Amino acid sequence: MVNRHLHRIHRADEIVFDRSADLSPSGLDRAMRFLSRAADKGLLWWFVAAVLGLVGGRARRGGVRGLLSLAMASGLANGILKPLFPRRRPPARVWTNVRRGVAIPRSSSFPSGHAASAAAFTTGVALESPATAAVVAPLAAAVAYSRVHNGVHWPTDVAAGLILGGAVASGTRRWWAVRTEEPAELGPTVDAPALRGGEDLLVVVNPDSGPDSVDPSEEITTALPKADVRALDTDRDFAEQLDAWVTDRKPRALGVCGGDGTVVAVASAAARHALPLAVFPGGTLNHFARDAGVADISDTANAVETGHAVLVDQAVVHTDVAEPAPFLNTASLGGYPDAVRLREKWQPRYGKWPAACVAMIRILSAATPLAVTIDGRPVKVWMLFVGNGRYSPADQVPMSRPAITGGLLDVRYVRADRTASRPRLLFAAATGTLGSSRVYVRSLVPRLTVRVDGSPVALATDGEVVADALKFDFRTVPEGIAVYRPQT
Template sequence: MVAGVLSAAGKQHRRAAVRGLLAVAGASATANGIGKPLFPRRRPPDDSVPFVRRLGKPPVSSSFPSGHAASAAAFATGVAIESPTAGLVVAPIAAAVAYSRVHIGVHWPSDVVVGAALGTALALGTRRWWAVRAEEPAELGPTVEVAALADGHGLLLLLNPGAGSGDDDAVDELLAELPGADVLELDAERDFTEQILTAIESSTPSALGVRGGDGTVLAVAKIAIRADLPLAVFPGGTLNHFSRDAGVTDIEDTLDAVAKGAAVQVDVAEVRVDGHTAEMFLNTSSLGGYPDAVRLREKWEPRFGKWPAAAAAMLRVLTQSEPLHLRIDGTPTAIWMLFVGNGRYSPSDKVPMSRPTLSAGELDVRYLRADVRLSRLRLVAAALAGTLGDSAVYVHRSVGELDVEVGGSPVALATDGEVPREGRHFRFRAHRKALQLYRG
């Protein structure tokens, strides 16, 4: 029940509930399946507590350790790892569960103490294979002075009505704060770039603003860089990875930055496919099974949390995909999937959870090798053991440029969740301080 309440209380609390339940599963299995058979101990005698406090049918398994105390402590600790505030709420409930086992006379105090210690240790151990997402935004580039636009005068605000939940009240509030802005509602049936360029030509703005998700932000950011205009981001989509990592999730702070002309420089990345025009991306680009894994993860994440969903998605893709044979910076190899991130992602040895910097001019490159014996089995074993960073199957490095040439038929490339085109030769490059972003 507690897990259900947490799951309904937002994304961070949902992660807390999932981590808590996984910790409970481990604690219960360890205490009841391993601890009790290895350390048999009789329960306290019936007369150890008054008759009114006794259970009608006391358990007959080993008393040591307490499985209830282990599970309660594991859940509370798992929740606290993701959300300390929620952990403080859950902790008294866990303590009451643990104490109740002594109060009703089915456990010795030492059973409860050891069980609670076991559950706490196992919950803390989940950090080894499931990293805790850092809530702090990425480190961005230096501050720059850009146009200060009081009441939005000089701002071309681009709205994507198809992004996110379509919160009309939020849009109305934003427009009320920017009465002087020129507003364009983008038509999803027409090319965004053409619409934006036409609006810029007619209004000659001093800055661009955008309300939408990652895809909309990317479309506008490309033009902001091309036109040398600063960008104000007002997140309003289903996926807002860039705005979250760049620390522009608070609309009031962004409005204040627009009014004061406060901005920072942010890195972007590009990929050139078969020598054609480069495609910019703000978050990630990928080849192989990674795009499919991301789609599955995003589908399952609301129910299970990001890491469990990512692990399950990766397992599904690995069992169904074929190796991709290519050259990475001239070196022949075979991979299951390739991930290229704009900026440095963290942690380096687990599923990427956050982005600590967007100012170093770096590409975060990760790939899973398929040319290693028993690569699938070794990959799964390393992921479960929390030793992915030491596995020969997993390669991670930071570079400024990356050249990838695929053998055989063209393959699909995904950038920021979209699949713009197929190709055989991909050249990735980081662009340092390319985007001017309003941020307070």
């Protein structure tokens, strides 16, 4: 029975293959030959990923996931499945068109590594950016077909490769969650001044935030011509500048355009002076702006003019050595603050992203357990994460924030006092089982107290290192800030 089915499959392969081989010579032959060669060793997809990196945003994330998926699918297809399932390549042909055909590899025909790589890369891109994948998919389909057109694979080899690549890329969701672009759930609506043209709105811009080639001040002024737009002096204390401007200008609302560190500084000023906050995306990642549902400057401008605002939670950490440090997104102890310091040291020489990558690798490779007492219980940890609001997913590395309301902190830490904690952590992360791992602890609490047993350690809030201390008291300020947000 099995042999009969295999015979039928092979016969269908022969029919489709022969029909492709009998196609009249055309410009398609040269294109198929070029694509097949360009995709050797995944070079074509590395080039596409580089282009997506220049595009940025979701396309860049798609390119990174696509390359990781490609590496896994290619390794599985070429390193494991081909030796396990040997199959002869299609018979060599004497092509009537010299532009057709490529050298026939000696490896097994099943499955097609080119097709697996093409499908893995495209599916990886699709998980992050379906619109980008729609552009990449025709190229992937052409590469897959080129293996049949050029006479090096049977059609079922290509079909198996496509299925394999798609499955491998889809499986990356188990250990690398897809970050949703949906805004977070926020608090109730609140009355806020409707400022026509931005009248009585003071907007603070950090000139060092975001891409060097973009100056958002002009766009903000165009959208809200009556707003008072000012640039921060990054060499002076932000809080002093903000308090002086508010005292002098007496605005009815505060606006901010910059990275998350700038946003939290202006948000703190807004809370101190009981003013609503308008967030204009202007940083590199814009975590808070994205979660608050303001995707671009025009969204915020419309909300300011209509007076539509909602309440969101704020968080604050009190230490034994410094003033309370507010944060809107996350705070952390352990390796991450040290990595931030190294990134800032190396960034002028290497650029932000290369410096951040090298710094994190350096810190993690030399990390030592941190002995702490968490809410009265002694424990050793590798790293501690505190999020303002609820982060998702619960059983993987947090990638998005479904809610910034409810008065809760999302607390996660990796235990270092369990046997083989590092290998167990890596295994749980790779298999998507962090939620059931005894080395990974997650809880939702309104308050958290951490005491360090040893030398002071660094605290990072919203990507900025703010203090070295021994005691940290984290707490939420429910519905502490009114934020302008477009009506949905």
